Amino acid sequence: MNLFGEINCLGLCLKTSEIASLVALLITISIALLAAGFIIKNPKYRLSTFVSAQLSVLLAIFATFYLMKCEEMLTIYLYLGYAGISFVMIFGIIRFYDRLLIKRLNAKPAGSIMKWTQEFVDRMTSATVYYYDSAVPRAFAAGRSIFVSLGLLELLNDDELKAVLAHEAWHIRNNSRTPYLKQLALMTFSSPKGSEIEYLADSFAARIAGSEALSSARRKVDKVFI
């Protein structure tokens, strides 16, 4: 098992294998999809072309491993180890992350000080709204919990707060899918598409609370709810 030998072997295998053209095709498709992702304006389609590009990169990676037909390969062990560790990190941490945050921020259920916030979120998804002690206005979602700082509750009026909560509720509703996006991005060595996801969450928030309230919340606390 040595790395340079494997790289040499890869060149040789690519020349002789029948499925080399398949790998080339997959890589061309990925590049075309990536390019398409830059041209497409609609964030939903952008996201799906990006995901398809990543899937095709993943297929190309596995096809390459297959065509090399080696018994023991350092690179494939390294790659599988990397994929395995990232899988445990992403899926393992996400399950416990909100429990951890509640402890660390000493967060308390927001329903206890502003009852309607929890009732409002209950209508959209099953998640608990927590507040924590900080004057810095901030909101974020993790696991099945929405966190808002007391500074945010203090600063925003009810409509603006609804927009923020709806934005976070969208994240919770789609949270089960985001870890897969992250995992895929890690396995293809690309970065997950955050801005498209935020855009989708914002358009949901605008539908629920009105675009007026959303943009006024954004103006007040720009970039502090994600």
Add this chain to the structure above:
Amino acid sequence: MVKLDQINISKDGLTKFFSPIEAEILRVLWSEGEMMTSELTEKTNIPLTSIAGTLDRLVKAGYANRRVDTVNGRVRYIYAPTSSEEEVASEITTKILDSLVDTFGPLALENFSKYSDKK
């Protein structure tokens, strides 16, 4: 925040010991007593985005404290200074005198007595 390594005697007034925003907040709190966040931003003329983090720091360091007030279904912080201006002044003085005696020993003490005689 009053840590000896951050004291800068070339600056003016309280900013020798605190950052300009911290000093401004403390000045307002000492003169007005209890205040809401909105009153603090108004009196200090510092936008909330800059004041919020500083308020968190002042509370954490123990110079200010805050309680949560609920009124008409709204929540808000009410801030108050933890100790008076005199108490903070004596805390800072003690810290500095301690460090002088630590460094110069009897020499520092000799100078203190000369200084108080002069005054």
